Amino acid sequence: MIEVQDLTKRYGDRLAVDALSFTVRPGLVTGFLGPNGAGKSTTMRMIAGLDRPTAGRALVNGRPYAEHRAPLREVGLLLEAKAVHTSRSARDHLRALAATHGIDDRRVERLIELAGLREVARKRAGGFSLGMGQRLGIAAALLGDPATVILDEPVNGLDPEGVLWVRTLLRELAAEGRTVFLSSHLMSEMALTADHLVVVGRGRLIADLPVAELTARETTVLVRSPEAAVLTGHLLAEQATVAAVEQGLLEVGGLDAAAIGALAHRHGLPLHELTPRRASLEEAFMELTRDSVEYRAGVAA
Amino acid sequence: MSAPGTAPSAGGGANAPAATPLGVTPRRVLRSEWIKLTTLRSTWLTFAVAVALMIGLGLLMAWLTVGEWASMTEVERAQEQAGQRVLAGRLFAQLAIGVVGVIAITGEYATGMIRATLAAVPRRLPVLWAKLGLFGAVTFVVMSAASFAAFFAGNRILAEHWQFSISDPGALRVVVMTGVTLTAVCLLGTALGFVLRNTAAAISAIVSIVLVLPILGQVAPRVAQYLPSGAMGALVTPTPQPDVLAPWPALLLLGAYVAAAIAAAVFTLTRRDA
Numbered sequence: 001m002i003e004v005q006d007l008t009k010r011y012g013d014r015l016a017v018d019a020l021s022f023t024v025r026p027g028l029v030t031g032f033l034g035p036n037g038a039g040k041s042t043t044m045r046m047i048a049g050l051d052r053p054t055a056g057r058a059l060v061n062g063r064p065y066a067e068h069r070a071p072l073r074e075v076g077l078l079l080e081a082k083a084v085h086t087s088r089s090a091r092d093h094l095r096a097l098a099a100t101h102g103i104d105d106r107r108v109e110r111l112i113e114l115a116g117l118r119e120v121a122r123k124r125a126g127g128f129s130l131g132m133g134q135r136l137g138i139a140a141a142l143l144g145d146p147a148t149v150i151l152d153e154p155v156n157g158l159d160p161e162g163v164l165w166v167r168t169l170l171r172e173l174a175a176e177g178r179t180v181f182l183s184s185h186l187m188s189e190m191a192l193t194a195d196h197l198v199v200v201g202r203g204r205l206i207a208d209l210p211v212a213e214l215t216a217r218e219t220t221v222l223v224r225s226p227e228a229a230v231l232t233g234h235l236l237a238e239q240a241t242v243a244a245v246e247q248g249l250l251e252v253g254g255l256d257a258a259a260i261g262a263l264a265h266r267h268g269l270p271l272h273e274l275t276p277r278r279a280s281l282e283e284a285f286m287e288l289t290r291d292s293v294e295y296r297a298g299v300a301a
Numbered sequence: 302m303s304a305p306g307t308a309p310s311a312g313g314g315a316n317a318p319a320a321t322p323l324g325v326t327p328r329r330v331l332r333s334e335w336i337k338l339t340t341l342r343s344t345w346l347t348f349a350v351a352v353a354l355m356i357g358l359g360l361l362m363a364w365l366t367v368g369e370w371a372s373m374t375e376v377e378r379a380q381e382q383a384g385q386r387v388l389a390g391r392l393f394a395q396l397a398i399g400v401v402g403v404i405a406i407t408g409e410y411a412t413g414m415i416r417a418t419l420a421a422v423p424r425r426l427p428v429l430w431a432k433l434g435l436f437g438a439v440t441f442v443v444m445s446a447a448s449f450a451a452f453f454a455g456n457r458i459l460a461e462h463w464q465f466s467i468s469d470p471g472a473l474r475v476v477v478m479t480g481v482t483l484t485a486v487c488l489l490g491t492a493l494g495f496v497l498r499n500t501a502a503a504i505s506a507i508v509s510i511v512l513v514l515p516i517l518g519q520v521a522p523r524v525a526q527y528l529p530s531g532a533m534g535a536l537v538t539p540t541p542q543p544d545v546l547a548p549w550p551a552l553l554l555l556g557a558y559v560a561a562a563i564a565a566a567v568f569t570l571t572r573r574d575a
Contacts, residue, residue, distance in 0.1 A: 045416075045574070045575075048420055048423075049419075049420075049423045050416055050419060050420065050574065050575040051574040051575065052572075052574060065423055066423035066424060068423070069324040069325065070323040070324040070325065071325070071420065071421065071422075071423050072323075072420075072421055073323050073324075075420075077417075077420045079416055079420070080413055080416070082412070082413060083412075083413040083414055083415075083416045083417040084412060084413070084414055084417065085337070085341065085408055085409060085412045085414040086412050087341050087342065087343060087408075088337070088340050088341060089340070092336060092340035093414075093417075095336050095340075096333050096334075096336040096337045096340070097333070097417060097418075097421050099329055099332045099333035099336055100325055100329050100330055100332075100333045100421040100422055101323045101324065101325060101329065101421070102322075102323055102324075102326075102329050103323065126412075140417060144323065
């Protein structure tokens with residue numbers, strides 16, 4: 001469980017995180033979504049006690065992170081790939097971290113195995129690919145068998161196999177009742193992994209809702225008919241919203257496909273296409289964050 | 302690499318490492334820092350360089366001094382003191398030791414390792430104490446041994462013309478204090494590393510303190526005796542000299558410099574974002 005309350009971080013005159021409040025519950029994978037520069041990493045660092053909030057506070061499993069006697073046991077952290085001394089081997093890195101909590105070498109070996117690092121465990125971590133670095137970071141995060149896992153962009157730089165591995169692992173961790181909180185700037189990744197979303201933009205909370213709810217909204221139906229003009233009149237009479245996409249193609253909101261089909265049938269109008277169109281997560285995300293993207297493409301300053 | 306979809310439980314239940322109560326203790330942090338120290342080749346290489354400079358330059362100085370015998374006056378021959386020439390390697394060894402102290406922490410800042418370290422020990426100060434204690438202790442042991450080795454080996458060469466012994470006035474103190482001053486340089490390096498968080502900056506600072514300031518100080522010896530280098534020089538001077546502090550005040554002064562640097566490190570580590 002992570003509870004963020006009015007969390008604020010100010011760098012000079014820039015508000016990186018602006019009175020952010022949300023709760024991340026156990027048993028779910030919660031995605032932390034926002035454009036680059038939205039304050040996701042800063043928020044995660046404050047949760048982990050690495051950065052001091054300007055105001056507000058963050059509790060992990062009921063307490064500020066730094067007040068836990070065995071923090072690795074409570075919270076597993078992957079805050080950036082390669083938070084590793086480049087000259088040390090993967091195994092020695094894990095052993096050094098494990099030693100702070102009296103975690104034994106057997107556990108270290110188990111995680112090396114789990115993360116698929118067996119082949120490279122004795123190699124200098126500095127020579128690792130980004131993907132291998134991520135695997136090492138995830139192994140480090142799981143050292144203390146933590147009840148809460150916080151991962152900043154965990155699939156960054158992973159190959160497709162690695163992405164699938166992380167996704168499966170996170171789902172399993174959540175299924176075991178753990179709190180799983182991961183950030184990403186990619187909605188498509190969240191759609192496949194997360195149950196719940198916390199969306200931020202410019203340091204502010206934009207949305208806090210289940211993934212299913214986000215995809216369910218804004219459904220439209222594409223209707224193709226040679227009698228589009230006539231059909232439009234009947235649709236408007238039923239309080240539907242109609243937009244002409246092209247000659248003979250309408251995008252209809254407010255009525256579902258079955259109702260539109262029945263309406264056309266009642267009036268004897270032919271239909272060539274009737275396609276329910278779910279707003280993709282990407283579109284929903286773009287819609288949500290439209291006003292909060294820090295640097296928008298194609299807009300002259 | 303594990304095949305997709307076969308990831309076993311990350312832990313949980315029976316295999317959880319719950320046999321001993323888990324928690325951060327000073328001993329465990331020390332153990333962690335010991336693993337870090339012993340698993341970086343650069344640390345040992347730099348220690349090896351320090352030892353080689355300490356002993357090697359001591360032997361070289363002894364050999365050169367013996368060669369000068371014929372051209373020295375009676376007065377000059379009588380002015381030679383126990384441990385002066387054979388421990389001269391300290392001036393160069395302290396550069397290597399300063400680097401050891403600095404990279405003990407700046408290596409973590411440079412690589413991002415510090416965030417993993419501080420996430421594991423979020424109270425932070427135990428990390429500072431463990432690093433200072435460990436690097437200080439290892440430096441003291443290694444460099445004291447090197448200091449004794451340089452003294453005895455160097456004096457075997459000097460024995461051709463000078464009969465120095467560890468029981469000569471001030472000799473034992475000078476040999477022991479050589480190890481102590483090098484330990485102080487290591488602690489200053491580590492403390493500066495915590496404050497500056499950058500290898501190049503911290504090494505420049507420690508080189509300035511042990512090498513550049515004393516050169517500037519030569520124009521005003523009366524002031525220079527109160528610099529860290531002055532205090533260290535006093536500790537390895539066998540007999541009283543003008544503009545050189547007595548051993549005890551020098552030791553206190555050096556301790557005060559080290560304590561001030563550590564206080565700055567405590568402030569930086571606890572107040573600033575990681």
